[in-house]
Amino acid sequence: MSEDIYQDVFSSFRGEEGELISILLRVQERIGYISEEAVMRISRFLRLSENQVYGVASFFSRFRFDAPGKTSIKVCMGTACHVHGGSLLADAVGWDLGITYGQATPDRRFDFQRANCLGCCTLAPVVEINEQIQSRVLVTKLKETMNRREEF
Amino acid sequence: MKNFKQREIEAVREWKALHSGSTPVIYIGAATCGIAAGALDVSERVRAILEKHDIEAHLVHVGCIGPCYLEPLMDIAMPGAPRISYANMTPDLAERIIENQFLRGDPSLDFAIAQFSTNGHDGTARLPDFFDLPMLKSQVRLVLRNCGFIDPENIDHYLANDGYRGIQHAFELGPQAVIDVVRDAGVRGRGGAGFPTHKKWQFCRNAPGEVKYVICNCSEGDPGAFMNRSLIESDPHCVLEGLLIAGYAIGATEGKVYINxxxxxxIARLESGIAQMKELGLLGENILGSDFSFDISVKEGAGAFVCGEETALIASVEGRRGMPRSRPPFPAVSGLHAKPTIINNVETLGTLPNILRYGADWYRQFGVKNNHGTKTFSLTGKVRRPGLIEVPLGIPLREIIYGIGGGPWKAFKAVQTGGPSGGCLSEEYLDIPVEYEAMAGAGSIMGSGGMIVLDEDTCIVDLALYFLRFTQAESCGKCAPCRVGTWHMVTLLENMTRGQSKPEDITRLQVLGETVKRASLCGLGQTAPNPTLTTLRHFRAEYLEHAREGYCSAAVCKELVTYHIDPQRCNGCQLCRDVCPTNAITGVRSEVHTIDLERCIKCRACYEVCRYHPQAGNAVVYESARRVMA
Structure with a gap:
């Protein structure tokens, strides 16, 4: 099955080195992260060393190397969100889930990330839960949302 | 070519039919900011209502018109009446307005904020013109002229607004003359550095070689900036036409849009735009019957701030780690795949169609000497009216912050421009004009367009630390001054926000900053200390307070702040006790509560509940106390 995914992704590329980042992006879209298997298959497809593929993937903040949790929580860390108290929100999520950003809970139900800027600075501070932007979030409001986590 | 002319005529006819036809038009601003505010829900409901009552109307999704604080915006243009704008829509409110308008003929002017009298209708005296609203009055919209008016996914809308006239005029002039027009117009790179665009082009045009590239830089990695994204989302063809013009001028064969x-x-809008261009013969061999052949592709980046730097960007496009290299050779001579390459910012490219359409003299009327034209900014932070704005160069900072932005709610402290590479300016600099040289002279930079207003609730040291942590994390690690220097600066600043530093640390910080600035390889390292250095210059007292007295006047630095309850105000409602995650608050109902500082993790939940809950007494305070020097 996983073989099909890679075949499917690779079929729209020509196999040039310049396509590496685009391929990594597509693979991550399909399986959620860059697995060891993905690095191996991409390296064979592009005729690059696995080191080279991993080196590029680890350079860019977008790529991750562990499976994401089911519910994704992204706290925006843009400047506007920061001056409106975004770091308090990041702390609150961390305490609530018992993890820090960049991690998923051990049961893989929640995934906690920081975003450099979600681009809705005028709604600051914002938190994105499952692609839904929550605007002008307060610590207490965020806690209420987190308490309803069973619904996510 | 004949087909294209035909299409242009049809596009104009279609545009006129939309605007003065007998069918009402409903516009909804659905760029990312609008969507985040809930524009799609509004649109969904409007569609349902129109269907339910069998109303005939065009529903057009337009881009971002700028005043983000009014999002989601819905405009209704009835036949023979001006387009009326309704702000801060919710699905329910939209339903009510639509039903009032279409079933009862009542335009619900109480909910309207403005009208567009531009389409020749008189309108009502009760509403101001949209462009007379305080936020838009001092703006000059050249690059953003189509944003919020055209459907970004419909090339005909762009064509009807003089779209692709610029490239046609360029073909009449010839490549060298295009460079001359750009030189006469005095265009400077809008990415932040302000390098004259024509010079870069001339180098590249003169460089030998058959294959040349032009890359549009939409890496836009700095937090708090969204100008480029908004422009592409709202008017992708203006950037694509700019890319075509740049490609023609330097004799390039291929264009790429590097985008986050x-x-x-x-990205979706660029891709559909490129497909439409191909269909109309605006890309490919012999474009519009000329001898110019060109192709455009979208190249995705994967989120690295350093990739805004030219050589790092090229490395990333080639599929390598996005690390910069030392220059020369400059990309204009040897860039992508070792071929001459021009990299222009989105906004630079976006201004080109206008210049080619209306001429250099027209462009020079905006702005001041050596700083011609306009600049877009994303105005955010602590202002009343945040949004995407475009102003002529030379406008005073004060006019932007107070005139357009409406000023902060509390006392003004500083304005930060240029993101992590820029600096902070204090109140006394508010009267300087927004120009490349004047901004640099005051210690900040023009930057790519992030402008964040800070009020008295912002701690300057904390902000400097925030930016430095960002650049430190984004440093590619190639050169030691940036890799190691920024790390030490972060440590010094962290100690300062924890009250663990000595006054000498301020000098160390400054020396370290100057070193990193001078010794780093690329723009990232050379500018990384800027936020720290400019704030050291303008807000040294605040650094001293942190270092000497462990005092944070804005009460932001967590370690220097304590929470307590004002016994005079506390009414014993127990709300704070319930919300405290660590059970640090104790007290029985109707009696004064206390916070156990040992247990308090300073999450601010009690403060919020006490401040905003109607039953609470606004008794929780957090403040920083001055440490008495032994």
């Missing part, structure tokens, strides 16, 4: 992979909507 997070910008999904912008």
């Amino acid at each position: 992979a997070d910008y999904r909507l912008a």
Whole structure:
């Protein structure tokens, strides 16, 4: 099955080195992260060393190397969100889930990330839960949302 | 070519029919900011209502018109009446307005904020013109002229607004003359550095070689900036036409748009735009019957701030780690795949169609000497009216912050421009004009367009630390001054926000900053200390307070702040006790509560509940106390 995914992704590329980042992006879209298997298959497809593929993937903040949790929580860390108290929100999520950003809970139900800027600075501070932007979030409001986590 | 002319005529006819036809038009601003505010829910409901009552109307999704604080915006243009704008829509409110308008003929002017009298209708005296609203009055919209008016996914809308006239005029002039027009117009790179665009082009045009590239830089990695994304989402063809013009001028064969992979909507719009261009013969062999052949592709980046730097960007496009290299050779001589390459910012490219359409003299009327034209800014932070704005160069900073932005709610402290590479300016600099040289002279930079207003609740040291942590994390690690220097600066600043530093640390910080600035390889390292250095210059007292007295006047630095309850105000409602995650608050109902400082993790939940809950007494305070020097 996983073989099909890679075949499917690779079929729209020509196999040039310049396509590496685009391929990594597509693979991550399909399986959620860059697995060891993905690095191996991409390296064979592009005729690059696995080191080279991993080196590029680890350079860019977008790529991750562990499976994401089911519910994704992204706290925006843009400047506007920061001056409106975004770091308090990041702390609150961390305490609530018992993890820090960049991690998923051990049961893989929640995934906690920081975003450099979600681009809705005028709604600051914002938190994105499952692609839904929550605007002008307060610590207490965020806690209420987190308490309803069973619904996510 | 004949087909294209035909299409242009049809596009104009279609545009006129939309605007003065007998069918009402409903516009909804659906760029990323609008969507985040709930524009799609509004649109969904409007569609349902129109269907339910069998109303005939065009529903057009337009881009961002700028005043983000009014999002989601819905405009209704009835036949023979001006387009009326309704702000801060919710699905329910939209339903009510639509039903009032279409079933009862009542335009619900109480909910309207402005009208567009531009389409020749008189309108009502009760509403101001949209462009007379305080936020838009001092703006000059050249690059953003189509944003919020055209459907970004419909090339005909762009064609009807003089679209692709610029490239046609360029073909009449010839490549060298295009460079001359750009020189006469005095265009400077809008990415932040302000390098004259024509010079870069001339180098590249003169460089030998058959294959040349032009890359549009939409990496836009700095937090708090969204101008480029908004422009592409709202008017993709103006950037694509600019790319075509740049390609023609330097004799390039291929254009690439390097764009952050997070910008999904912008990428989708670019791709559909490119497909439409191909269909009309605006890309490919012998474009519009000329001898110019050109192709454009979208290249996604994967989120690295350093990739805004030219050589790092090229490395990333080639599929390598996005690390910069030392220059020369400059990309204009040896860039992508070792071929001459021009990299222009989105906004620079976006201004080109206008210049080619209306001429250099027209462009020079905006702005001041040596700083011609306009600049877009994303105005955010602690202002009343945040949004995407475009102003003529030379406008005073004060006019932007107070005139357009409406000023902060509390006392003004500083304005930060240029993101992590820029600096902070204090109140006394508010009267300087927004120009490349004047901004640099005051210690900040023009930057790519992030402008964040700070009020008295912002701690300057904390902000400097925030930016430095960002650049430190984004440093590629190639050169030691940036890799190691920024790390030490972060440590010094962290100690300062924890009250663990000595006054000498301020000098160390400054020396370290100057070193990193001078010794780093690329723009990232050379500018990384800027936020720290400029704030040291303008807000040294605040650093001293932190270092000497462990005092944070804005009460932001967590370690220097304590929470307590004002016994005079506490009414014993127990709300704070319930919300405290660590059970640090104790007290029985109707009696004064206390916070156990040992247990308090300073999450601010009690403060919020006490401040905003109607039953609470606004008794929780957090403040920083001055440490008495032994």
